[in-house]
Amino acid sequence: MYLTKEEERTLRGDNGETLQKAIEILVALGDIYGADQLIPIKSAQVSGVSYKTIGDAGLEWISDLNGKVKVPTVLNPAGMDLQNWERINIDHQFAKKQLEIIQAFKNLGIESKCTCTPYYLDGFDVQYKDHLAWGESSAISYANSVLGARTNREGGPSALSAALVGKTADFGFHKPENRVPNIDISVDFDLTGSDFGALGFVAGKLVGNKIPIFHLTKAPAKDEMKMLGAAMAASGAVALYHIDGVTPETLDKNISFERPIERVSIEKSQIDSVYASANSSVRPDIVTVGCPHCSVAELSEIARLVAGKSVVKEFWVFTSREVANKNPNLVAQIEKSGAKVVCDTCMVVSPAGDKYSCMMVNSGKAYAYVPGMCGMKSVFGTVERCVKEALGES
Ligand SMILES: C[C@@](O)(CCOP(=O)(O)O)CC(=O)O
Numbered sequence: 034m035y036l037t038k039e040e041e042r043t044l045r046g047d048n049g050e051t052l053q054k055a056i057e058i059l060v061a062l063g064d065i066y067g068a069d070q071l072i073p074i075k076s077a078q079v080s081g082v083s084y085k086t087i088g089d090a091g092l093e094w095i096s097d098l099n100g101k102v103k104v105p106t107v108l109n110p111a112g113m114d115l116q117n118w119e120r121i122n123i124d125h126q127f128a129k130k131q132l133e134i135i136q137a138f139k140n141l142g143i144e145s146k147c148t149c150t151p152y153y154l155d156g157f158d159v160q161y162k163d164h165l166a167w168g169e170s171s172a173i174s175y176a177n178s179v180l181g182a183r184t185n186r187e188g189g190p191s192a193l194s195a196a197l198v199g200k201t202a203d204f205g206f207h208k209p210e211n212r213v214p215n216i217d218i219s220v221d222f223d224l225t226g227s228d229f230g231a232l233g234f235v236a237g238k239l240v241g242n243k244i245p246i247f248h249l250t251k252a253p254a255k256d257e258m259k260m261l262g263a264a265m266a267a268s269g270a271v272a273l274y275h276i277d278g279v280t281p282e283t284l285d286k287n288i289s290f291e292r293p294i295e296r297v298s299i300e301k302s303q304i305d306s307v308y309a310s311a312n313s314s315v316r317p318d319i320v321t322v323g324c325p326h327c328s329v330a331e332l333s334e335i336a337r338l339v340a341g342k343s344v345v346k347e348f349w350v351f352t353s354r355e356v357a358n359k360n361p362n363l364v365a366q367i368e369k370s371g372a373k374v375v376c377d378t379c380m381v382v383s384p385a386g387d388k389y390s391c392m393m394v395n396s397g398k399a400y401a402y403v404p405g406m407c408g409m410k411s412v413f414g415t416v417e418r419c420v421k422e423a424l425g426e427s
Pocket residue numbers: 079080081082083086087109110149168169170171266381382402
């Protein structure tokens with residue numbers, strides 16, 4: 034791989050051991066995947082933040098690093114609300130370790146914004162064709178697919194290395210030729226809201242790590258595409274998808290995708306079977322929404338649905354602190370019902386929900402991950418159904 038004089042110096046260790054290790058990781062990945070250079074990135078998102086997922090080994094690794102990130106860098110959700118962890122049953126020992134992890138990241142110049150929706154944050158705007166190094170699978174999918182930016186599926190160490198160097202190796206989804214769809218998915222009935230999470234759950238299993246192009250009856254909203262991508266990245270390993278006539282690369286006059294030879298269609302019965310999970314005799318003892326973290330529009334919808342009512346079950350709404358802070362009225366309206374708006378974390382990476390036995394979610398991704406990551410049953414429903422369950426109206 035070609036390296037500039039400055040990059041060569043960094044690789045020799047002239048700029049310190051941390052930067053040397055970081056560029057070694059980038060160069061090793063670049064060599065494996067055939068990159069011919071490093072390219073500047075606009076921002077980074079580092080996953081592997083929760084003490085639940087990285088443990089003491091992760092904390093030690095981050096604490097040993099020295100230096101400062103060169104681009105705006107955000108963290109994936111941590112294992113708890115960083116300000117209000119007691120009210121979601123986090124124990125003192127876990128909180129102490131989690132705060133140490135956050136401090137170790139802060140020492141590297143990373144702001145303690147912990148979210149899987151960095152694209153809602155000030156300073157993290159993403160433009161078409163921007164190069165990024167993001168780590169959380171739903172954020173990667175959203176950036177690549179909905180925003181038309183370019184990021185590989187970065188692991189914690191590679192995203193952090195890219196943040197410290199301000200660059201990443203130019204391979205994979207950074208190259209236009211690797212962004213071409215190779216499986217065609219038709220859906221010839223209308224979908225709305227959480228149907229997109231169910232579609233993603235079904236489609237991800239079908240396509241694995243391919244690049245699907247969807248043909249839909251109408252254009253989905255951005256939040257619906259967020260749900261679709263998140264679920265496909267969880268039940269499969271989809272990091273980029275296209276929707277014909279909707280996502281930016283299908284609208285770019287300089288790009289023309291041939292229709293893939295491999296074609297499938299998804300039937301309504303397949304979507305219905307995901308919702309059928311909620312007909313189980315096991316009743317949810319907790320309801321959560323906000324996977325990926327809620328947008329303002331999603332918070333408004335929840336506030337409208339709970340208005341004037343009181344929950345009878347634990348109901349947690351996950352969002353980023355920045356979105357919550359900018360919308361105090363929505364947070365207050367939701368919390369008036371007894372629901373909790375929880376920031377910096379989520380139902381999957383926090384141990385907070387572990388004492389419950391069945392979680393209802395409106396997210397295809399959470400539906401896929403909760404059993405394995407939290408050791409409890411998950412059932413899937415629309416946001417209306419989730420709210421009804423929490424209110425005891427179901
Ligand atoms: C489940 C997930 O959304 C969050 C957990 O990952 P981590 O602990 O941030 O590495 C990761 C992912 O799907 O990329």
